[in-house]
Amino acid sequence: MIYLELLLGFLKVGCFTFGGAYSAIPLIRDVVLSCGWLSDEELSYMIAVSESTPGPIMVNLATYVGSSQAGFLGAVLATLAVVLPSFFVILLVMNLLKGILKSKYAQAVLQGLKPCMIGIILATGVYMTLHNCFPLAQGAKVDFRALMIVVLLVACMSMYRTLKKKKLSPILLIIASAVLGIIIY
Amino acid sequence: MRKPLPMLSQLFFSFMKVGLVTFGGGYAMISVITDACVEKKQWLTQDEMMDLTVVAESTPGPIAINCATYVGYKMAGMTGAVLATLGIVLPSFVILYIISMFLEHFLEYQVIAAACRGIKVGVSLLILDAGATMLKKMKKKPQPRIIAGCAFVIMLLGNLFSLRISSVALMLAAGIISLSIFAAKSVSEQRGGEGQ
Numbered sequence: 001m002i003y004l005e006l007l008l009g010f011l012k013v014g015c016f017t018f019g020g021a022y023s024a025i026p027l028i029r030d031v032v033l034s035c036g037w038l039s040d041e042e043l044s045y046m047i048a049v050s051e052s053t054p055g056p057i058m059v060n061l062a063t064y065v066g067s068s069q070a071g072f073l074g075a076v077l078a079t080l081a082v083v084l085p086s087f088f089v090i091l092l093v094m095n096l097l098k099g100i101l102k103s104k105y106a107q108a109v110l111q112g113l114k115p116c117m118i119g120i121i122l123a124t125g126v127y128m129t130l131h132n133c134f135p136l137a138q139g140a141k142v143d144f145r146a147l148m149i150v151v152l153l154v155a156c157m158s159m160y161r162t163l164k165k166k167k168l169s170p171i172l173l174i175i176a177s178a179v180l181g182i183i184i185y
Numbered sequence: 186m187r188k189p190l191p192m193l194s195q196l197f198f199s200f201m202k203v204g205l206v207t208f209g210g211g212y213a214m215i216s217v218i219t220d221a222c223v224e225k226k227q228w229l230t231q232d233e234m235m236d237l238t239v240v241a242e243s244t245p246g247p248i249a250i251n252c253a254t255y256v257g258y259k260m261a262g263m264t265g266a267v268l269a270t271l272g273i274v275l276p277s278f279v280i281l282y283i284i285s286m287f288l289e290h291f292l293e294y295q296v297i298a299a300a301c302r303g304i305k306v307g308v309s310l311l312i313l314d315a316g317a318t319m320l321k322k323m324k325k326k327p328q329p330r331i332i333a334g335c336a337f338v339i340m341l342l343g344n345l346f347s348l349r350i351s352s353v354a355l356m357l358a359a360g361i362i363s364l365s366i367f368a369a370k371s372v373s374e375q376r377g378g379e380g381q
Contacts, residue, residue, distance in 0.1 A: 018353040054207055054208055054277065055276055057209075059247060059277040083247075089244045089245060108366075112360045119338075124212055127344040128309035129313065171217065
């Protein structure tokens with residue numbers, strides 16, 4: 001039963017992946033390859049597509065794999081399976097943990113989690129920016145085009161901020177970066 | 186006073202927009218969700234957004250789904266949660282379904298590949314921006330500064346040398362350290378001040 005396999009496989013992915021798609025990809029690879037749905041190469045291509053299309057990467061990948069294996073119903077089941085665990089966990093957190101979160105011990109834990117998360121997010125941002133401009137894979141060359149996009153975008157953001165006293169909306173930023181990508185590459 | 190129906194459709198369409206324009210996974214979405222829910226709609230305060238990010242990061246599943254469910258439930262209960270989550274999933278579902286049906290060589294189109302490389306750069310800046318905004322809001326005390334600094338260095342080194350350091354393990358460690366510091370402090374306070 002491919003439908004049941006898809007449902008269970010992606011439920012596992014939805015239940016056991018913490019902290020975003022990049023940590024989920026190894027688990028997804030594991031599930032997909034062990035079920036023999038796709039070859040490693042096909043899966044790598046699907047991951048690349050999921051990263052370049054809008055939306056949560058895990059949802060994209062679930063829809064893609066589900067649809068390639070079992071058509072529309074497969075896509076629906078795989079997507080539902082990846083979404084439902086987070087949906088119910090959040091409902092649970094909001095209903096049960098609200099009181100607990102106010103306790104001073106939970107607050108103490110949160111005091112540690114918040115700065116840690118800020119550090120992680122900043123590190124990811126710095127790493128991705130560096131990685132885009134100085135791709136190590138291609139012999140540590142400097143990617144001048146990417147560097148150019150970074151400079152132009154930062155210039156846009158700071159100009160917008162000083163002129164309009166408001167932050168440039170992230171949506172505009174993404175559109176601008178796509179346009180710059182098409183022009184420059 | 187809010188009327189229930191417009192609220193529901195607002196939730197649905199706001200999150201659909203988030204789902205349509207966010208590339209590159211959870212961290213990049215944080216900026217877009219902050220823009221939609223804190224700055225445009227005032228559904229959350231910046232502090233709540235921060236708590237939500239911590240909750241989303243430490244619960245399983247895609248960060249964006251966690252955020253959508255949270256905001257939807259907070260603003261309009263169960264129906265809100267369902268609609269917001271549906272809103273954020275729908276664009277992905279439709280786009281990927283179409284690609285899997287009709288566009289087998291999606292990434293081989295030159296324009297798409299070029300746009301994607303540009304977007305990658307933009308997304309890395311968005312993540313930096315999200316981090317910087319949170320850093321500004323952080324309490325300016327030594328303890329959070331040290332934790333943030335350590336997390337930053339460990340994570341960056343891990344990435345640069347492609348060691349797979351799990352962000353969840355790092356957060357767990359930070360939570361435990363912070364809790365033990367708090368426990369140690371309260372014990373020493375009790376000894377000093379005889380139970381305040």
